[in-house]
Amino acid sequence: MPDIFKAPAVPKVSKRLSIEGLDKFSHSPFSSFFYLPNSVRFIGKDSSEKIILFLRRHPITNIGWIILTIILLLAPAVLSIFPILSFLPENFRFIAVAIWYMLTTAFAFESFLNWFFNVCIITDERIFDVDFLNLIYREISEANIDQIQDVTVRMGGVVRTVFNYGDVLIQTASEVPRIEFSSVSRPDLVAKVLRELRVEEEQEKIEGRTR
Numbered sequence: 588m589p590d591i592f593k594a595p596a597v598p599k600v601s602k603r604l605s606i607e608g609l610d611k612f613s614h615s616p617f618s619s620f621f622y623l624p625n626s627v628r629f630i631g632k633d634s635s636e637k638i639i640l641f642l643r644r645h646p647i648t649n650i651g652w653i654i655l656t657i658i659l660l661l662a663p664a665v666l667s668i669f670p671i672l673s674f675l676p677e678n679f680r681f682i683a684v685a686i687w688y689m690l691t692t693a694f695a696f697e698s699f700l701n702w703f704f705n706v707c708i709i710t711d712e713r714i715f716d717v718d719f720l721n722l723i724y725r726e727i728s729e730a731n732i733d734q735i736q737d738v739t740v741r742m743g744g745v746v747r748t749v750f751n752y753g754d755v756l757i758q759t760a761s762e763v764p765r766i767e768f769s770s771v772s773r774p775d776l777v778a779k780v781l782r783e784l785r786v787e788e789e790q791e792k793i794e795g796r797t798r
Contacts, residue, residue: 619643620772640709644770645752652698659691707768716766730761732788738781740774
């Protein structure tokens, strides 16, 4: 016999963020700050799960390896002034320079992939920190929104202040006690989104909304 005193579960609706200006950011494939990206997919995503933010490290963090790559590319031309490889036959010198450029290209390519695929994802249900270490290894940390206990923003230095990027430290009650979004753009805004999602998740539990 059905329980007539049991109220039916209220269908879950999309979370409503009341943060101004989130829709003004670029949706370029190389952007470091995506709001509601429609084209982003990831393994394990539930059909009803909605991606709120898709983040990468701020582009300014690439300056170091870009400058190093330029120096490495110019090095053979500069070193040609000095007879460092003069003891080698001309063919061997050519091969040595070619190997140098190949290694430099590989370094630049891997550095770009490291930036491009190290991402942080915030959905309406979970948070993810994807660490791309190399072509064959990645590490993914995740926690549910309702497991978030504290959100801290860490910024310091002139460069971080001017370009508005920093770290978002998230204390959780999951198996991973702390998840860190490193060097992300607009960390204050990211923290505000996380806090609102947590409040909305708590409100859903009170109202009995389910997935």
